[in-house]
Amino acid sequence: AAVKSEKIWMNGSLVPYADARVHVLTHALHYSTAVFEGLRCYETPKGPAIFRLDEHIERLFNSAKIYSMKVPYSPEEIKAAISETIKANKFTECYIRPLIYYGLGGMGLTVPEHGTEASVSCWEWKTGESAAGKTTGARCKVSSWTRIDGRAQPVKAKAASNYANAVLARMEAHRDGYDEAIMLNGAGKVAEASAANIFVKRRGAIITPPLSSGVLEGITRDSIMRIIRDDGGEVLEHDLDREDLYTADEIFMVGTAAEVKSVTELDGVNISSGSLGATTKRLQELYTKAVTGADERYLGWLTYL
Ligand code: PMP
Secondary structure, three states, rough: OOOOOEEEEEOOOEEEHHHHOOOOOHHHHOOOOEEEEEEEOOOOOOOOOOEHHHHHHHHHHHHHHHHHOOOOOHHHHHHHOOOOOOOOOOOEEEEEEEEEEOOOOOOOOOOOOOEEEEEEEEEOOOOOOOOOOOOOOOOEEOOOOOOOOOOOOOOOEEEEHHHHHHHHEEEEEHOOOEEEEEOOEEEEEEEEEEEEEEEEEEEEEEEEEOOOHHHOOOOOHHHHHHHHHOOOOOEOOOOOOOOOOHHOOEEEEEEEEOOOEEEEEOOEEEOOOOOOHHHHHHHHHHHHHOOOOOOHHHHHHHEEO
16 A cells, blocks of 8 residues: 555644655654654454554653653653544554654754654555465565674664664565565574564474564564464464474464464475465464454454544
């Protein structure tokens, strides 16, 4: 879908899409001094609802705190801005992008004293869009880029600076003819995809790399772990080696944008038979029900507009 809307919320008010501009001397543009979130709103039987709003806003403010950014709005104000922006655009299903960044007020590494700015954008995104990996599996490659290390940059912050690494990995994967990259951490253990957490089914167990492997603390990762357990399954958090991927029964990636995507090929090697696995399919169904309000066990994850 096009990244387009009628209105964007900037520093407290809704402005027309074409007017949502920043100055070329915006600090974040030069030094990546920005943190952000990615959320989704889905149509449900009781109207449009934002999935796990509280958790996303908590992570946004934690990301800002890690970087000592003073957010000029409270979590409640940002939540209200999100609802207001979606309603102003009359969207029922969309992606939502809150962004906190250092704006104008000084060049050089010292951050501008009064320069923190906030915006909330959204664009239409229907359920079932981004089909690659849903009905057909994604073809992935292990990236030649190592996932950034927490000793150099806080990987638990959803910070713009972390995405230079992710963009390099994604670009390399596309250039080499793959759909997506899977990155290893500095110790050579499996970390995550460029913008999604990874799960593996191997010898009947479902395994995901632990948070200590340097992955983003994904909210979908958390939702999927809960869904697996509620469904009677077991999920373990432990380190995975690259070779565990090639010999997996199933691999899937999870994230707000990705939802649940199957990986059926890695570095030219078929994962199991090379088609969508039964566990992946089941989790795709259960996740779709959760986000669209069709499973009452998860209604607590929804915030209605
Ligand atoms: N890892 C990275 C690097 C990401 O950018 C994302 C997307 N936010 C995820 C994992 C998945 O996180 P979430 O489920 O919270 O969207």
